[in-house]
Amino acid sequence: MKILPALIAATSLAPADKIRQDLQGWAIEAGVADSTLSWLYPLLGVCAICLLAYFCAAAFRYVVQPLVLKVVEKTAAKWDDYLLNPRVLRAVRRLIPPLVCYSLFPLVFARGSSLLAFLLKVSAVYLVVVSILLVTAFIRSLYDISNEHRTLRDRPLKGVYQMATLITILVGIIIVVSIIMDTNLTTIVAGLGASAAVMALVFRDTILGLVAGVQLTANDMLRPGDWITMERHGANGFVKEVTLTTVKVQNFDNTITTIPPYLLVSESFRNMRAMWNSGGRRMKVSIHLDANSLRFCSPEELAGYAERGYIDDERAHSAEPVANTEAFRDHMLRYMNRHPDANGDYLSMVRMLQPTPEGLPMELYCFCRYTEWKPFERFQSQVLDYALVVAREFGLRIYQRVASGDVKP
Numbered sequence: 001m002k003i004l005p006a007l008i009a010a011t012s013l014a015p016a017d018k019i020r021q022d023l024q025g026w027a028i029e030a031g032v033a034d035s036t037l038s039w040l041y042p043l044l045g046v047c048a049i050c051l052l053a054y055f056c057a058a059a060f061r062y063v064v065q066p067l068v069l070k071v072v073e074k075t076a077a078k079w080d081d082y083l084l085n086p087r088v089l090r091a092v093r094r095l096i097p098p099l100v101c102y103s104l105f106p107l108v109f110a111r112g113s114s115l116l117a118f119l120l121k122v123s124a125v126y127l128v129v130v131s132i133l134l135v136t137a138f139i140r141s142l143y144d145i146s147n148e149h150r151t152l153r154d155r156p157l158k159g160v161y162q163m164a165t166l167i168t169i170l171v172g173i174i175i176v177v178s179i180i181m182d183t184n185l186t187t188i189v190a191g192l193g194a195s196a197a198v199m200a201l202v203f204r205d206t207i208l209g210l211v212a213g214v215q216l217t218a219n220d221m222l223r224p225g226d227w228i229t230m231e232r233h234g235a236n237g238f239v240k241e242v243t244l245t246t247v248k249v250q251n252f253d254n255t256i257t258t259i260p261p262y263l264l265v266s267e268s269f270r271n272m273r274a275m276w277n278s279g280g281r282r283m284k285v286s287i288h289l290d291a292n293s294l295r296f297c298s299p300e301e302l303a304g305y306a307e308r309g310y311i312d313d314e315r316a317h318s319a320e321p322v323a324n325t326e327a328f329r330d331h332m333l334r335y336m337n338r339h340p341d342a343n344g345d346y347l348s349m350v351r352m353l354q355p356t357p358e359g360l361p362m363e364l365y366c367f368c369r370y371t372e373w374k375p376f377e378r379f380q381s382q383v384l385d386y387a388l389v390v391a392r393e394f395g396l397r398i399y400q401r402v403a404s405g406d407v408k409p
Contacts, residue, residue: 045108046119052104053097060096065089078148082141091134098127124179132172136165159213159244159261166206166244205260209244212261216242222264227272233259235269280343280367283380287387288359289325290397296321297394305331310393324394325352329362331394332387336366341379343369359399 068089072080102123109116143161178185200207216222222239228249229236237251246258275281297305301324306316310331315322329350336348348366355361364387368379388398 049101049104049108050097053100056100057093057096060093065093079145082145082148083138085141088134088137088141091130091137094130094133095127098123098130102127121179121182125176128172128175128179132168135168139164139168157217158242159209160217162244163206163210163213205245205262208262209260212265213242213244215265216261222247222271223273227276228269229272230257230259230264230267230269232267233257233263235259276371279369279371280346281371281376282346282365282367283376283383284363284365285380285384286353286361286363287384287391288356288361288399289391290399291355291360293395293397294323294325294360295395297324297327301395302327305394310334324396325360325362328391328394328396331390332364335386335390336364336383339379339383341368341370341375341382343367358401 065086068084069086072084102120105116105119105123109119139161143158146157146161174185174188177183178188222228222242224239224242226239227237228239230249235249235251235257237249237257239247240250240256241248242261245260247261247264249257249259251257302311302316302318302322305311305327306313311327311334312330315327315330329352332350333348336342336350337344342348343366346367351363351365353361353363364383366383368376370376370379391398
């Protein structure tokens with residue numbers, strides 16, 4: 001069924017003919033000539049109906065809308081503050097003029113006239129457009145509610161709401177085209193189905209973004225505020241916004257990197273949220289020792305280390321020879337475990353790595369109880385500084401390549 005003829009047929013036109021005849025009879029009795037009445041009556045009718053629609057919208061704006069807002073402010077619920085906010089009420093107010101015009105035009109103009117069909121078509125298009133604005137305003141209010149919700153505000157739902165808005169607009173465009181062309185909706189939908197391949201190519205990023213957004217939300221892979229790294233695309237910072245087609249990441253140098261959402265699903269990226277919420281951030285640094293400084297400790301040296309608290313008495317009186325690297329490792333492990341900023345709930349260790357031409361690497365591995373950048377770097381610098389300085393107490397030298405200043409003539 002065609003939309004516009006169905007809407008016209010649904011309008012009660014029996015009383016309309018009597019009203020129109022009465023109005024024209026009053027005009028003729030007032031002395032208006034038939035030639036003048038032929039153009040004056042439609043003009044005055046359109047103006048009167050438009051003026052009435054304006055007054056109805058104004059009454060809603062200055063009487064109904066303030067009353068609704070006052071009632072909303074007094075309620076304890078929060079959802080009505082968003083669903084009945086001024087933006088939504090403004091969209092509702094826009095529905096009044098086309099509804100009034102569409103209802104009253106058949107009362108003024110003759111049934112079957114081309115002018116009535118034109119005015120009803122314009123009113124129907126106007127009604128569809130303002131209905132789209134109402135639905136989009138409602139979707140925007142739902143998005144505002146989700147941003148305030150404790151569970152949903154950290155979810156990347158903006159892309160889902162954008163897709164809902166896009167679908168609403170596309171459906172509205174199809175209906176408008178059907179009204180203007182006076183064509184069945186099924187015919188237009190069938191034509192769109194035939195061009196599905198072209199539409200899929202045009203809206204490729206949008207469709208992929210929608211699918212990726214659903215996967216990111218369902219699997220809780222990404223939230224606004226997460227620290228992610230994606231080295232291939234130059235992203236290393238906090239997620240600022242997740243939309244239907246882009247994910248905006250603010251890097252630590254205050255630059256913005258935009259990534260299509262489907263790349264976050266098809267490729268790998270690192271999310272630091274688990275580390276951030278765990279209360280422990282890993283420190284993993286290595287210092288290179290000069291292999292020529294390695295030796296066994298004498299009993300006197302071990303006794304001195306034990307007296308200063310560097311090692312325990314069991315290590316100091318060990319029957320086996322103790323290398324200075326072994327004593328140094330024990331001391332650094334004790335130091336990291338006793339550090340006030342270390343997180344003792346996680347693994348900490350000091351180990352030797354494979355020797356290299358640049359010396360013998362010794363790795364310091366522990367977790368800091370601070371996950372923020374500055375406190376963590378302060379903790380890491382304290383541990384590294386202490387290791388570099390205290391190594392001399394054990395007769396160890398830090399390896400570094402020979403520079404020009406180290407060569408004496």
